[in-house]
Amino acid sequence: MSRTAPSIGAAPSRVTRGLILGIIGALFAIPIIAMIEFSLRDGLAGGYTLSHWTSLVDPASVAKYRSLTTGLGNSLLLAVVTVGIVLLLLLPTMILVQLRFPRLRRVLEFICIIPITVPAIVLVVGLAPVYRFIGSIFGSSIWTLAFAYGITVLPYAYRTLASNLGALDAITLSEAARSLGAGWPSVLWRVLLPNLRRGILAASFISVAVVLGEYTIASLLSRQNLQTAILLISKSDPYVAVIFALLSLLLVFLLLLVIGKVGTRRPGARSSKPSSKPDLTQGVAS
């Protein structure tokens, strides 16, 4: 092959890479910049002002933005309960299937992926009668919405946990722990969970991100969360609605940043030094 011959599957040139990055970056950046610009506009008077931002911390505006703070509080509560469902229901199920019923792995994966293929509106139609029943038991408290969110976050949480679990030889590790005298609770708490830390954190953060951005289910089931509150407030104060939308985007961005940081850290990375250690594959200390 000549030096200049094009090769299939070769990495794109620096210019192509820059172009792709620029287009995709613009796709994300333009709406965000537009939102920032809009939030700084001084209404009909023209020009720019920080007054919309400062009004958020103005005690006089507390009552005005109560629906927003309530929505934010509700969304945070829903995020916590949803993460609880993921960690207390999905994670133990996945570990159990991995260790004891590996043949059910495909079935579990199929079930967990289904919600991503069902539009939220369809999901709500199915959930409405269920929520009538739930309401008769638990009342119409906001936290019950977490049952529905537990379903919507399944695909994301499952993939994240499955990728971590798949990279771990959970069966051998649990057998090694048991042969060393550990009961199942110790196997779970001392061996498996510490090694699933990255997956657990990532699944939790993604669940939080999904819950904070959810609108359709809450709106159609007549519950108030951050997104429905933003829509509500946008009718009276579009600037603050955009500011809250920006802040929730920032929060999600920070969460994803933390996932990235946690995901690339390995135990002992802090202590790894240039190799001055002897390699015993080449010699046996006796």
Added chain:
Amino acid sequence: MTNPQGAAVVLTDVTKSFAGHRALDGVNLAVEPGEFIALLGPSGCGKTTALRALAGLENVDAGSIHIDGKDATDAPANKRDLGMVFQSYSLFPHMTAAENVEFGLRMRRVGAEDRRRRAAAALKMVGLDGHSDRYSHEQSGGQQQRVALARALVTEPRVLLLDEPLSALDAKVRVQLRDEIRRIQTELGITTIFVTHDQEEALAVADRVAVMRDGRIEQIGTPEELYRRPATPFVAQFVGLSNRVAGTVEGDTVLVLGQRLPLLEPSTTPDGPASVLIRPEDITLAAPDSSDAGLLRGRVLSTSFLGSLRRSQIQLADGTVLAVQHPVRDDPAPGAEVALALARVPVAVADTDTDTDTANVAVESSQS
């Protein structure tokens, strides 16, 4: 070799099936305290299943397992007080070497100071003192298996179980660690059961070797017994290399290559055609100009240098190809005419239609 510090292990009629396949078919095995037993056999013969049943990692369908005289058949794995080293690297990735070794002690609620002292001693025993703060990803495969060995031994278990712990290592480290395991086992006098498919490994370290096939133990004996007096054709083929040559059984002898050789098991061998199993080292090279009428004549096809010895493929006049093991100083060139002498030692025979699925370890002679 026995040592009172180890525990006796007895498996009685142990049976285990997986989805209709009988992995263990009435395994009986009695291991003396302090003994080093190797379970040897091809893939799928049930050796790992037997070890896992003993460890409590598989429930048995029938039969019983006694450890130190007590029935442990239904005891959970974490209550059996056994140490185990796995084939795949099984160190806990989030723990350092020392924390890994301390794990079993922590489960036994040993005090922190005592834990640290014993873990350090165990790491020193396997030659890894100074490596206590290394994580598994900072260690080579050999080092990880040493830590796993220290972790299994630090709790002073009644029995040490080794499930092909060397198979993932390169050849040099494998031999080093194999010898080290034997040294430590001898020092501690711990009853040890070692699963391997590598016959050289089994013969080199074990007091006794149990050869398994299709979920059963075919023969158990010292390495020399297995090699010199195999009880079945399968054992003869699996342990060591053998030439399979067509012959005819007549009474307590077999006529093969024009010579009459005594049979290893004449009482169980019916008269008639059979495949005779002749060890490469039982055939010697003789001077080609020798006039001895009892010698076989052939031509060298190829010769391989194996370090301490040489093995050559010799084709006889009737087309039979024999593998011959001889000293390195004898270096016949390919194509050279040579004479061969058969040692008059008892030989094993197999049915002519015996399945040759173990041909990977047997030297199959061929008729052209």
